Amino acid sequence: MTLSERRPGSPVREWIPRLRGDLNVRQIGPEGIGWSPERADPVYLDPIATRLLPVIDGEGSIADLVHDVHSVLGVDPEIAEAQVTRVVQLLFDGGLLTDSAPVTSEATEADLFPFPPSP
């Protein structure tokens, strides 16, 4: 599900992404891993996503974040928008945002077999 599908009728740029307050996050050099308590799988955060994570303060819209990235890092606006949107989509898909898509499968932490999951 894309961000625009999740919020029909509302421009993506106006959306204010908010990180969940109960995430497990670990930085490993320039990269990171984020993990929502509602998801079975952690999310790999590439260096750009890791750098953006602390910038997502729950107050700025995607347009604000794009502006920050452009003005602070000097990144071309079009590239900044593409990267911010990509990262927010990644966080959204991984359940790291407060209004991420609902969980579609239960956590299966007791599984011993890779496929299909243990009963």
Added chain:
Amino acid sequence: MEEIGRLVEAAPVDIELGGVGLRVASDDPGLATRLADALAEHAVGEAQPLGFMLHAPEDERGFYMVTDRSGFVLGRTRTLDQALAVTGGHLSVLVPPPEGTLRLRLRAVVSSRDGSVKLVTWPLLAAPPAVERRLEASRHRIIDRVAVDIDPLSASLRLSPVPWPALAHLDPGPGHVAPGADPRRVRALLAVAFPGAAEPTPGQVAHALAAAAIGVVDRDRLLDAAAEIASSIEARLIEIGRDNEVYDLLERT
């Protein structure tokens, strides 16, 4: 499905250990009897979810086959004792992991040269299944455990040995090795990737390890452990569709 149904009906061995119930189904009454005797202390009367299947050879030159619940081949052996040894190794995953270790749903191979371990992500050595003679030729053996336990501080494998005397003393045969108590240093992680993919970074390795963890209680501790292990092992990629290159890679490392 029809064959699975027939197997389950033929000779089920239902056990419960460590809070997990499993059925081992066999189409060979001799195998089933030996296994039931070895695991008698864990036998339960109720049907349990299918865990493993044992197949007898179809003819004199055929192999015994041990498969997981999905039909992925875990071992092909020449003798009944070897099939029982492979099964015993896999069933030992029901023993709780040693204190302080991380349990990962990964396969592992041991070098016959230096005893070091390479972790292997699915579907490598599963689909297509490991070929025992090629493992032997690459001077490696696959540990008969569907999941492995790692001490994150030393990046060493720490596996509880097979606890059932009637199975523990059996030799699993060429290409296989039973889980053992001796710590073994983990040296690398082998994974599949799309053609042209860059070598994995420590963050990607840590993510792969964290995603493979099972029975996680403390995710903060898990992420620390995954990062710790990732910092001390190398990662090697094999292109999708070129799975057989895993043997060449093992031979070179």
